[in-house]
Amino acid sequence: MSEWMVTTSSAVVLDEAILQLWLLGHSVEQATTQRMPAIQPPVPLRVLKSYITSQYRTYEMMHHYLHHPRHFAGQFMFPLSHSAKQHLIEKYYSFDESVIREILGKKLNSRTRKDLDEVHEKTGVKIISCRRQFDNLKRVMKKVEDAEGRTLVQDIEHQFLLPHYLARQYAHILFIANNRLDTFRKRLSCYQFSDFEYCGAVLMQYWTASTMDTLPEFDPQLAQDVRDLKSLVLNDRAVIDELRNRISNNLSQSAHPPVLERIQSNFKVVLRNMLSIGCMINQQKEVRNILGEIADKLVDAFMQVGWSSIDMDAFYSAMAAEFQNTASLASRYRERYGTNWIRLITGIKLISIRLFKQPTSQSILARSFTR
Known part of the structure; x- marks a missing residue:
């Protein structure tokens, strides 16, 4: 009946095309209408409908078992090969x-x-x-x-x-x-599932604690270290100036003039916004807005002054690399906070680059580094 038919035994026949229509929620009548033009050679309508009804009955019988995949894989009620069972489980748990x-x-x-x-x-x-x-x-x-x-x-x-x-x-x-991360903020409306899934992967990899709990949580130690760094760095002009100069020198070797032209006046605000975002992760109410804050406070600000995603990548990479070289910051602090500095910067860099796109066909409204 179908070029995608898979026969696993004389008792059970799985038709890939019909399975897909069942998963999509089509009725037998709708599935019959969908499949009729593709059947070659043509068959009577009642024959095709009877065949699809039989297929649907089989899938409905499997329905309960598919709620418990390990049980489904071990049952013998449906004589299916291991690969057929795996395929059914994968298809059932697929999503739009x-x-x-x-x-x-x-x-x-x-x-x-x-x-x-x-x-x-x-x-x-x-x-x-x-x-x-x-x-x-x-x-x-x-x-x-x-x-x-x-x-x-x-x-x-x-x-x-x-x-x-x-x-x-x-x-x-x-x-x-x-973590109830907000993905419905107006600023985030242009992003697709794949964008948010990527951001979730980044947050899980770089900003969660290493525990054996299955559902990972944001790392409170990372949040505390970022708070410490915010106080240490932003309250010491010598540290800010040296870090800015080192990043400028680093970027000059990489030939990124658009970054160099703007880094002097915008550096402290970028640094403050970045550290403030890092401080959010241990506050349940605040962390919900973390993706929107990255988009608002960093991505949009970079766009407004003409930075590209390549510039952002170079800037954040230099910021991560030059922390350990900043002599104005005591070596004990560089040693203590170095790892979590890199975790913070890497997470923000990857998410910022992913979110670097125009929110709509409209231009970005008045936003600035001073928000």
């Missing part, structure tokens, strides 16, 4: 990025589930499919939130038998959801 973009950062509760009608209207994805994707997220969250002994990605792979790439995506989504 447009749907997750509308859910991202919200609580995974009954109220959000009730609002999925709005997600359906915005994305055009059928409500049945929206509910499947939401329920999958909630199911994964509930399963891993109390687990210990593995990283979040490892635990999702273990509990749900998902391929590594998909487990990583779920991990980043859950990290954003668990």
Whole structure:
């Protein structure tokens, strides 16, 4: 019936095209209409509908088992090969990025589930499919939130038998959801799921504590060190001047004149904004706005004065490298805070570069380094 048909036994036939239509939430009638033009040679409508009805019945019978992938993988009710089971699990837990973009950062509760009608209207994805994707997220969250002994990605792979790439995506989504990071601020409306997933990955890698808790949390020691650095650096003009000069010299060797032209007057404000953002991560109410703050206080300010993403990359790389060379700052401080300085700068650099795009077709409204 389909060029994508996969036969796993005489008892169970999985048709990839029909499976996809079922996952998308199409009814039997809708699926029949969709598939009819592709069937060669043509078959009577009633034959195709009967075939699709049989396929749907099989998937509905598997539905409950797919909520518990490890149980599904070990059951013998459906005589499927190991690879077929893995494929079904992966497809069932796949998602539409447009749907997750509308859910991202919200609580995974009954109220959000009730609002999925709005997600359906915005994305055009059928409500049945929206509910499947939401329920999958909630199911994964509930399963891993109390687990210990593995990283979040490892635990999702273990509990749900998902391929590594998909487990990583779920991990980043859950990290954003668990920390309630705001992705709906007007300034952030131009960004897609992939942008936020990338930012979640960066935050998890550079700004969370190394613990065996499955759901990682922002590192309070990093936040404390940044607060200390803010006091040490911003209150010492000699440190600021030397760091600025060292970064200028570093950039002059890299041939980045647009950065050099603006660094002298803007350096202290950039430094202050960067350290202030780092201080947010241990404040639950403030950390929710961290992506918006990076976009507002750094990315938009760089855009306004004509910096490019290449300039930003060079500037942050120089800032990370020259900290240890700043003699005006006591060596004990450079040794104590050096690692967390690099963690802070690297996280901000990667996120800033990713968010470096025009928010809409409109120009950026009046924003400045002094915000």
